[in-house]
Amino acid sequence: MTTLDPQAILDGRTPGRPSLKLIVGMVVTSTCALATLAVFAFLGDGGTFFVGLALALLPVPILLSAVLLLDRLEPEPVRDLVFAFLWGAGVAVVGALILNTLGYKYVTAPFFGDDKGLVWTATVGAPVIEESLKGAVLFVLLWFRRNEIDGITDGIVYAAMVALGFAMMENISYYMQAIDAGGQGRLEAVFILRGLISPLGHPLFTAMTGLGVAWAANHRRGRIPAVMAGLAGAILLHALWNGAAAYGVRGLAVVYVLDFCLLLVLLTLVFFERRALVHQIGRHLPAYVPTGLVSPQDIVMLGHIQRRRDARRWARKVGGKGAARAMSDYQLGATELVLLHKRLDAGVIETDFFTTRRTQLLNLMAVARQALLLSRPGRQPVTPPWGPSGLAGPPPQPPRQRP
Structure with missing residues (x-):
């Protein structure tokens, strides 16, 4: 039987050892993630850190499973998904911590004062910095792995992976701050808000960038405008969410309804793209029946x-x-x-x-x-339950020319 690496073919990569670029990327992102965890552990006492870590990890398997369910017809390469998640949990978090701190210290606080500086950092600086850093990995994939981004679903999946990694690390910090600020009662409120009510906040924001990248990967025109529009949409949604916090529960409720409607729109887009793929299967594969x-x-x-x-x-x-x-x-x-x-x-x-x-x-x-x-x-050939099949009988030789 012919020897080949099925997973390498499906992933669209050269069989054999991982590429040097991938190894370097994994090392850098993992190192950044571990460094962030070390900083959190150093800033808080042992109990606070481990409680925050446990609560942040709790919804992650469920959320990851929900995201991967969107991509069942054509799953993305595991290496690329892991890289995107680690980028969000590592590079994006480290970059955001540094740039948000510097932005507050040297830009917003000197111009607007300490209190208003925090508001400006949260509503303007943080969305721009964080969405740009999260979106950067999507731009990397667009440049190096464009052929793996086949449509809207792939853009959403990659965006969700990087955003879930970022949100997980960010939640550790928020839970630790909640314990220090108000004990168990405060922690429960923050967990309900971030872990139960709005766990898909960051994925929804970054999904806008994913849509722009998906357009750029599948169209010859309008690539740069599409990417920039997607990033602008992510920043706007993030800014609306952070700004709504200043208006208390009512403000968050309004933005939550908006995000929920956006979630329904994205799921609808995925549904119709899946239907279109089924139509494409019926359009292109019949040409291969003679083989x-x-x-x-x-x-x-x-x-x-x-x-x-x-x-x-x-x-x-x-x-x-x-x-x-x-x-x-x-x-x-x-x-x-x-x-x-x-x-x-x-x-x-x-x-x-x-x-x-x-x-x-x-x-x-x-x-x-x-x-x-x-x-x-x-x-012995066995007829499958769905009827006469190309999967029963002697193996044919695949054609070399396009049908």
């Missing part, structure tokens, strides 16, 4: 999340974990192939890149299909 890699029944299966899940369960039942993994590779390879066609139609990739990438994905689908056959008892 034997797919059948009309496979195309129907690939265009429905529940049927894809059922297909993986069927593969596991007839061939074990290896077959389930092969089915997952097959599904993701087919989805990446459709997205590749979409990007070619949009004119954001070159024909040579399309041809090379397409050959890799077709090879992946062929090898995954072969692995499914070899994992079955007796290695």
Whole structure:
């Protein structure tokens, strides 16, 4: 059987060891995150720090799971997601701590006084600094990993990852301050507000930058205006939230309703983009039916999340974990192939890149299909429950020319 690295193909990277750029990025972001935790631990006593850390970590698994659910049809590379999260928890937090402090000390406090300086820092300085720092990793991904940002959903997912990392570290500080300022009662109020009522605040702000970056990655025109408009939207939403705090519960309630409506809009955009992807599956994959890699029944299966899940369960039942993994590779390879066609139609990739990438994905689908056959008892073709399939029968040779 052909030897290849399925995950490397799906991630759009060179098989083998991680790149030096990725290693350096991980080291820098992790070091910044650890340094921030060390500072928090030094500033507070042991009990205060660990209580703040525990409360900040508590909602993170739930929030991360909710974000990743948005991207089930075409999951983003784990390395990129981890890098985005660590950037938010490390580089963005360290940069914000330094720049916000310097901005207050040398700009807002001298011009407006101590009290008004704090207000100006919170409502103007902090949103500009923090959203720019969080958005920076999205700009990095746009520059180095543009082909992984296939649409609105990807922009939102990456934005949410960096924002959740930032919010987690920021919450540690807020919870520690709450304990020092008012004890348990104050801590409970802050946790309810930041951990339960508005845990998606930062992800919603930064999602605006993610939308701009997604547009830039998938269109040939208007890239810079789109990115700048997205960043401006993130700053505005962040400033509105911070400014509303000055008006107490009523102000926060108004902004909370606004953010909730924005959340519904983003979920609607994700829903319609997913429907559009299903339409693209039905449009592009039929051209590959003559290759034997797919059948009309496979195309129907690939265009429905529940049927894809059922297909993986069927593969596991007839061939074990290896077959389930092969089915997952097959599904993701087919989805990446459709997205590749979409990007070619949009004119954001070159024909040579399309041809090379397409050959890799077709090879992946062929090898995954072969692995499914070899994992079955007796290695006999078994018709899947969704009907006659390209996943039953001898493995074909993928075509070398665009159909």
